[in-house]
Amino acid sequence: xxxxxxxxxxxxxxxxxxxxxxxxxxxxxxxxxxxFAGGMGTASLVHTFCGLYLLGEGPPRLANPxxxxxxxxxxxxxxxxxxxxxxxxxxxxxxxPVEFVRIADELFxxxxxxxxxxxxxxxxxRDGDGWTVEAVCRGQxxxxxxxxxxxxSGDAVLADLLGAAxxxxxxxxxxxxxxVFGVQGVVEAEEGxxxxxxxxxxxxxxxxxxEALGLHFRSSGRAGEIFGSIDLSGAEEGDYxxxxxxxxxxxxxxxxxxxxAAVDFLKREAAGWAAAYVSHWPVRAGVRESRRWxxxxxxxxxxxxxxxxxxxxxxxxxxxxxxxxTTRGPKLxxxxxxxxxxxxxxxxxxxxxxGVFAAGRCLSCDHGAQASLRVMGTCFATGQAAxxxxxxxxxxxxxxxxxxxxRELHGSPE
Amino acid sequence: xxxxPTAEEVVAMLREEGIAxxxxxxxxxxxxxxxxxxxxxxxxxxxxxxERFGAVIGPEDAGRENLETPEALARLIGRRTA
Numbered sequence: 001x002x003x004x005x006x007x008x009x010x011x012x013x014x015x016x017x018x019x020x021x022x023x024x025x026x027x028x029x030x031x032x033x034x035x036f037a038g039g040m041g042t043a044s045l046v047h048t049f050c051g052l053y054l055l056g057e058g059p060p061r062l063a064n065p066x067x068x069x070x071x072x073x074x075x076x077x078x079x080x081x082x083x084x085x086x087x088x089x090x091x092x093x094x095x096x097p098v099e100f101v102r103i104a105d106e107l108f109x110x111x112x113x114x115x116x117x118x119x120x121x122x123x124x125x126r127d128g129d130g131w132t133v134e135a136v137c138r139g140q141x142x143x144x145x146x147x148x149x150x151x152x153s154g155d156a157v158l159a160d161l162l163g164a165a166x167x168x169x170x171x172x173x174x175x176x177x178x179x180v181f182g183v184q185g186v187v188e189a190e191e192g193x194x195x196x197x198x199x200x201x202x203x204x205x206x207x208x209x210x211e212a213l214g215l216h217f218r219s220s221g222r223a224g225e226i227f228g229s230i231d232l233s234g235a236e237e238g239d240y241x242x243x244x245x246x247x248x249x250x251x252x253x254x255x256x257x258x259x260x261a262a263v264d265f266l267k268r269e270a271a272g273w274a275a276a277y278v279s280h281w282p283v284r285a286g287v288r289e290s291r292r293w294x295x296x297x298x299x300x301x302x303x304x305x306x307x308x309x310x311x312x313x314x315x316x317x318x319x320x321x322x323x324x325x326t327t328r329g330p331k332l333x334x335x336x337x338x339x340x341x342x343x344x345x346x347x348x349x350x351x352x353x354x355g356v357f358a359a360g361r362c363l364s365c366d367h368g369a370q371a372s373l374r375v376m377g378t379c380f381a382t383g384q385a386a387x388x389x390x391x392x393x394x395x396x397x398x399x400x401x402x403x404x405x406x407r408e409l410h411g412s413p414e
Numbered sequence: 415x416x417x418x419p420t421a422e423e424v425v426a427m428l429r430e431e432g433i434a435x436x437x438x439x440x441x442x443x444x445x446x447x448x449x450x451x452x453x454x455x456x457x458x459x460x461x462x463x464x465e466r467f468g469a470v471i472g473p474e475d476a477g478r479e480n481l482e483t484p485e486a487l488a489r490l491i492g493r494r495t496a
Binding site: 087088089192193194195196197198199200201204213214215216328329330331332333334 | 433450
């Protein structure tokens with residue numbers, strides 16, 4: 001099987017990269033471990049798109065044109081919402097995981113991307129001017145060849161397969177994982193602050209585990225359906241290691257225990273919750289941070305906070321630094337004058353390799369910058385740029401042309 | 415019996431504990447929810463208030479009228495410490 005571009009992962013970055021590359025005329029194959037696309041926004045039930053809109057006062061303005069704007073539009077059409085909602089100092093777009101899956105299917109079909117669900121990359125190596133990638137589906141192997149690769153795996157899986165330069169934040173500082181689950185059967189129920197007070201009371205009385213302290217519920221936008229979200233420590237036994245199956249397994253089980261205990265408690269004590277039940281579990285807990293590529297540019301926390309722009313910016317980072325280093329809720333840090341920093345092309349380009357591009361939350365940046373860049377709205381933007389860059393590389397053209405091509409397609413950001 | 419904290423002390427607490435990202439000199443009657451305090455932050459707030467002041471804020475207290483501004487919060491803490 002031969003393609004121009006192989007994309008690892010069909011989360012928000014991989015979806016954007018694959019669809020963009022296919023629209024540029026490339027033959028694109030995507031490898032995705034689940035049976036659907038969307039990553040954190042579907043498998044992990046993260047139900048808001050963050051990073052789509054610029055910070056600051058006034059009406060919402062999209063930070064990045066092209067694919068991010070198109071996703072916002074398609075999602076609004078699907079949910080029927082009027083637009084983004086203001087949460088404190090930021091705008092977020094409510095999104096529904098079920099709609100996200102369907103929109104991704106449509107985008108793949110319309111653009112002609114070949115998707116291989118249930119597939120994981122097992123091996124990757126240089127092959128002449130291009131690359132060979134071996135994928136596995138239930139023990140059955142498939143060899144694929146391509147001229148360029150995009151790593152949108154979220155965990156920089158390809159960096160590890162290629163033995164390329166990558167880094168990991170020390171365990172104690174890693175952003176804690178989110179655990180999001182669906183709940184139905186809640187009717188005209190206690191919510192918001194009163195519910196928050198009740199949950200604290202439950203923890204105080206020992207009826208609820210301590211982890212429930214961060215639990216909050218938000219309407220999914222569909223009648224009778226809400227999502228519950230908690231942050232877990234990931235250190236249920238030993239240090240948090242988001243790349244270790246044992247650690248992730250304990251995390252999944254703990255998430256289900258805490259969620260079940262919380263819903264049982266609210267059924268007993270909160271008005272309107274008597275008939276509540278957990279209606280769906282996430283396919284996986286929402287890992288926020290793990291392994292990252294080391295690229296030609298490593299975007300720093302200081303650059304994001306200063307709203308730094310570079311000559312070769314391919315996207316803007318419009319989300320504040322959202323630290324989740326503890327389970328005690330997010331700590332937001334806003335850039336100077338709410339100015340969005342630029343993400344230069346060098347963040348997508350591995351330090352020592354040509355023909356490979358990183359996108360999404362595993363691109364090249366430090367721990368602090370990743371606290372801003374990891375969100376889905378920004379992943380759409382970096383994925384889009386990686387798609388354009390990969391097509392140029394596959395054609396043997398200069399990758400620096402990515403900026404010009406993005407501008408031709410969509411105009412300048414802001 | 416402890417005294418009711420001042421609105422300034424409440425603002426300082428919210429900032430120190432990272433419950434709300436407030437500017438210097440945040441007004442005693444400023445709106446904390448508009449400043450980004452959400453229901454999740456309110457949970458941390460209730461825990462911190464109990465640790466610092468021994469004030470137990472129950473589910474019935476967790477309403478906007480008690481939590482919306484530093485001065486309302488100061489009054490609530492005063493009532494629940496008394």
